[in-house]
Amino acid sequence: MSSENAGGDSTTYQGGISTIGLRSAKYTPAEWMQYHESMCGQAAYERGVADRNKQSSSDAIKTTEAVTDKIQADSTKRIKERLHDILFWKQELEREICDITSEIQSLIGEKRRLERALLETEFPLLIATENLNIRDCRRGIDKVADKVEFELLKELDIIQNVQELLKKAIGQAENQIAQERSVKELLEMNWSDKMEDEELDTRAGNLTNGCTNKQFYSGVALFHDNMSTPESWAAAAHDIIRQSETERIASQDLRSLIGNLLTDTSRDLRTQYDNVLRAFKENVDNLTIAKVRLECELQKATQKLASKICVCFVCGPDAAHYQKLLDKQSACDITNLPQNRANRFLVDPLQGLSLILGIPENLYPSRFLVVDEISLQERSIAELREAIRAKDDPLKVAQTRLHIRNFRPNMELCKDPAMSCLVSEVDVLTQSLDELLNQAAMTENKLKDLHDRQMELEKEIELKKETIYIDEIQCLPKRRIYPSALRLQGFN
Numbered sequence: 001m002s003s004e005n006a007g008g009d010s011t012t013y014q015g016g017i018s019t020i021g022l023r024s025a026k027y028t029p030a031e032w033m034q035y036h037e038s039m040c041g042q043a044a045y046e047r048g049v050a051d052r053n054k055q056s057s058s059d060a061i062k063t064t065e066a067v068t069d070k071i072q073a074d075s076t077k078r079i080k081e082r083l084h085d086i087l088f089w090k091q092e093l094e095r096e097i098c099d100i101t102s103e104i105q106s107l108i109g110e111k112r113r114l115e116r117a118l119l120e121t122e123f124p125l126l127i128a129t130e131n132l133n134i135r136d137c138r139r140g141i142d143k144v145a146d147k148v149e150f151e152l153l154k155e156l157d158i159i160q161n162v163q164e165l166l167k168k169a170i171g172q173a174e175n176q177i178a179q180e181r182s183v184k185e186l187l188e189m190n191w192s193d194k195m196e197d198e199e200l201d202t203r204a205g206n207l208t209n210g211c212t213n214k215q216f217y218s219g220v221a222l223f224h225d226n227m228s229t230p231e232s233w234a235a236a237a238h239d240i241i242r243q244s245e246t247e248r249i250a251s252q253d254l255r256s257l258i259g260n261l262l263t264d265t266s267r268d269l270r271t272q273y274d275n276v277l278r279a280f281k282e283n284v285d286n287l288t289i290a291k292v293r294l295e296c297e298l299q300k301a302t303q304k305l306a307s308k309i310c311v312c313f314v315c316g317p318d319a320a321h322y323q324k325l326l327d328k329q330s331a332c333d334i335t336n337l338p339q340n341r342a343n344r345f346l347v348d349p350l351q352g353l354s355l356i357l358g359i360p361e362n363l364y365p366s367r368f369l370v371v372d373e374i375s376l377q378e379r380s381i382a383e384l385r386e387a388i389r390a391k392d393d394p395l396k397v398a399q400t401r402l403h404i405r406n407f408r409p410n411m412e413l414c415k416d417p418a419m420s421c422l423v424s425e426v427d428v429l430t431q432s433l434d435e436l437l438n439q440a441a442m443t444e445n446k447l448k449d450l451h452d453r454q455m456e457l458e459k460e461i462e463l464k465k466e467t468i469y470i471d472e473i474q475c476l477p478k479r480r481i482y483p484s485a486l487r488l489q490g491f492n
Contacts, residue, residue, distance in 0.1 A: 010424045017156025051235045072209075079205040085230075086198045093191040096244045100184045103248045104177060109175040110258045116264055118166040120483045120490075121159055124269060127482060128156045128276075131475045141460075142287075142467040151279045162265045169258055190240055258482045266488035273482050284472050291464035298385040298457045333383050370383075381447060388433060395429045398422055 027035070132152050136143075207214060228236070400421050406413070 011146050015491050037120060055429055076205055079201050083198060085207060086194050086201065089234065090191060090194040090198065092241060093187055093194065093237060095165060095242050097184060097187045097191060100187065100244050100248055104180050104184065107177055107180070107251050107255055110255050111170060111177065113168045114166050114258060115490075116175065116492070117265070117488055117490040118170070120487050121163050121166070121269070123481060123483055124155070124273070125159045125163070127478050128152050128159060130478060131157070131276075134470055137144055138467050138470060140463050142463055145177060146279075146283060148276070148279045148283045148471070151272070151276045154287060155269075155276050158268055158272050162269060165261060165265065169261055172254060173258065174246070176254050180244075180247050180251060183240070183247050187244055189235055194237075197204055203218050262489040266485045269488055270485050273479070277476075277479060280471055281474055284468055284476075287468045287471070289463050291468065294457050294461045294464065296462070298454065311459070317466055352472045378447060381443045384436055384443060388436045388440065391433045391436065395433065396424065398425045402426065 054105070094172065132149070135152075138144075402419075405419065408414070
């Protein structure tokens, strides 16, 4: 049985299985030898397997190390390429941010010009309104809707239209600035993201196997659903830059429009200012001429006065000027006179009359004053009254003679030539007295009319002076503070 066991052990030996305890008998030397032979064979087999495994492991290590180095180098290269793309778009974003920032500042400057120009229009508006209010204080016939009022109303309308345009332009500038700032914010956010991405990729690209800040992170080797593609990533930056360029072009067009608007509005305002000033001066000239004409009418000597002047002061070789005075007695119409001659008429009507008629001033002694028609009429009334009183004595004489002769007795009461002459004398004196009384009444009525006319002329002259004062003293000086064209364009 032992031999069978030995034979069985040689063919069906299972290494490592102990038979101790299965039997109590001792092993034979053959079994002992076989056992050790099998143990050595098994050890040799295990060594061979280990050698083959060692070679396989060495090959695996070399292969995986090469693959690891290659894929790590490829990843590093991809990260550097990504950094290059990030740097390119970051620089593009920086350039566009600088451009849009500069454009925003330029547009803000134009907006401030608009605001200053709008503020400057308040002075012309105040001046025009005040001129209109002051001119409403004109009285009588001088409260006329003249060219000055027309130009002032036109100026007021232009100023209000300009203010509306400036306010509208300011609103457009504010909207454009808001849009540009919104785009600038998007650019800065995208730039900030790329800046952070650049820092992260730089850290990742510089990370090596020898770095100490590496560790295991589970679940990072996954693609997230919200990840962008390289195309969408580049398109996002490109779209923002294009949007910014569009806003910059719109801003540049708006700045050009604002510049043209300020130039046109300032030119319109200054042109209308010149028109108003010209209308004021023309109106003052017309009022001055009208006042001079009224003063001339008030002091104009009649043909009868000219006759008296000739009789009293003109004789000998100077008599030729008398006819010239008669021919030009209406020469006080100074409508076509130069302004300096009209002003001389205001200062010295006598000297002005000398200029108009062309009569040397030495023919008018300093003691001579032109007597107006009222004085002549008053003198005429006094002369008529004196003449009426002068008729009393002759009439009394004639009537007394007739009364005395009526007492002649009987046939002596004769209708003789003396009687006829006395009766005729009484009739003639009575008719003369009636004529003088009628003439005195007419002269008194004429004197009353002249007094009324004098009052009307004096009132009209004062009215003209008041109107001239309103236009020349109260209105025109205020227009001297009218803003210049540069200030109306928003420049300091």
